[in-house]
Amino acid sequence: xxxxxxxxxxxxxxxxxxxxxxxxxxxxxxxxxxxxxxxxxxxxxxxxxxxxxxxxxxxxxxxxxxxxxxxxxxxxxxxxxxxxxxxxxxxxxxxxxxxxxxxxxxxxxxxxxxxxxxxxxxxxxxxxxxxxxxxxxxxxxxxxxxxxxxxxxxxxxxxxxxxxxxxxxxxxxxxxxxxxxxxxxxxxxxxxxxxxxxxxxxxxxxxxxxxxxxxxxxxxxxxxxxxxxxxxxxxxxxxxxxxxxxxxxxxxxxxxxxxxxxxxxxxxxxxxxxxxxxxxxxxxxxxx
Numbered sequence: 266x267x268x269x270x271x272x273x274x275x276x277x278x279x280x281x282x283x284x285x286x287x288x289x290x291x292x293x294x295x296x297x298x299x300x301x302x303x304x305x306x307x308x309x310x311x312x313x314x315x316x317x318x319x320x321x322x323x324x325x326x327x328x329x330x331x332x333x334x335x336x337x338x339x340x341x342x343x344x345x346x347x348x349x350x351x352x353x354x355x356x357x358x359x360x361x362x363x364x365x366x367x368x369x370x371x372x373x374x375x376x377x378x379x380x381x382x383x384x385x386x387x388x389x390x391x392x393x394x395x396x397x398x399x400x401x402x403x404x405x406x407x408x409x410x411x412x413x414x415x416x417x418x419x420x421x422x423x424x425x426x427x428x429x430x431x432x433x434x435x436x437x438x439x440x441x442x443x444x445x446x447x448x449x450x451x452x453x454x455x456x457x458x459x460x461x462x463x464x465x466x467x468x469x470x471x472x473x474x475x476x477x478x479x480x481x482x483x484x485x486x487x488x489x490x491x492x493x494x495x496x497x498x499x500x501x502x503x504x505x506x507x508x509x510x511x512x513x514x515x516x517x518x519x520x521x522x523x524x525x526x527x528x529x530x531x532x533x534x535x536x537x538x539x540x541x542x543x544x545x546x547x548x549x550x551x552x553x
Contacts, residue, residue: 268530270486270522271307273438273468273494274300274515276543278309278343280500281321284547290324292546294331299542300497301338303535305515309362310340313349329356341402345376350390354397361394363387363434364404367422368411371442375406384428391433403434404470409446409454419454423461436466438494441481444474444511448484455488468492471513473499478513479521486527493518498540498551514552516540 277297281288297310310332316323325342332340333356342353343362353361365383366372372380387403394401407414408422426437439455451469458467469485469492471478482493494512501512519531544551 267528268306269491269528271468271492272305272515272518272529272531273341273492274305274308274496275470275494275512276300276496276498276500276515278312279512280496280498280543281547282312282319284321286548287321287323288546290327290331293324293328296539296542296546297328297332297340299539300536301336303539304529304531305536306337306530307339307341307360309343312343312345313353314343314345315349326352326356329353329358333357344390346386347389347393350393354393354399358399360400360402361390362402362404363390364406364440365425365429366406366411366442367417367425368407368414370413371407371411374413380425384425384432387429387434388432395433401434402436402438402468403429404438404440405429406440406442408439409441409450410443412443412445419457422454423458426458426462426465426467430462430465436468436492438468438470438492440470440494441472444472444478446471446481447477448480451481451484452488455485455490459489466492468494470494472501473511473513478511479517482513482518483521486522497536498543500543500547500551511552514540 311325311328312322313325339360341360341362342358344350344353410416469490471481495515495518496512497515499511499514519529519533522529
């Protein structure tokens, strides 16, 4: 059955980025391939951020080269700058993920530069990707609020989304980086953005810190969103919120959608085995 929603798996990227124990290439590749076998068609497989900041991604070239085979799964790579983009493309990546924050403070903390400079970098990345027929996915961090700056005006998010679209980004993912969103705000913000920017394809990425992650997912679905980020077992952390930042578990999204009659194209039993493997690889229990 054709899926009615698309789930983008982020565990190999966001889930592993803050793991202190290095995970070998073969283990990462085994996990990513297992996730693909469950029916998930888009996986952010690694990051080309500088290993000085994220040592877990010292092997991103090897991971991507191991995945570049004939498959109907798209393996994305997250890239923070032009250098990372060129490395990713040299490794055969066909779709990249870029990100910018709607909070100046958070952008400086996470990307070590201003929003203006990040947008200039994305413009360079876009040019390179267009020349190489590579798709671009963009993510707006703190799109529902920020622990440093508080509420982010929807007009700010709207302007950034429009600029990303004009730069050639194929979709814009609204990210609740610090887990501050609530269903009422999600409904109002998504309704506004889809009304003002009907030509843009939006996705969402919620962190389930205060127990509202799945409620936010459901409301986003009601408001017309069909692309959802999630991570097996809920593994995932914003680097500045290591004490409690969890992604919405992919298993929960699949179960909820299937039980309300929305096809995901994903086999839940195979997905659960991916979480078992992830627990074995990282050495601790995850949410199921």
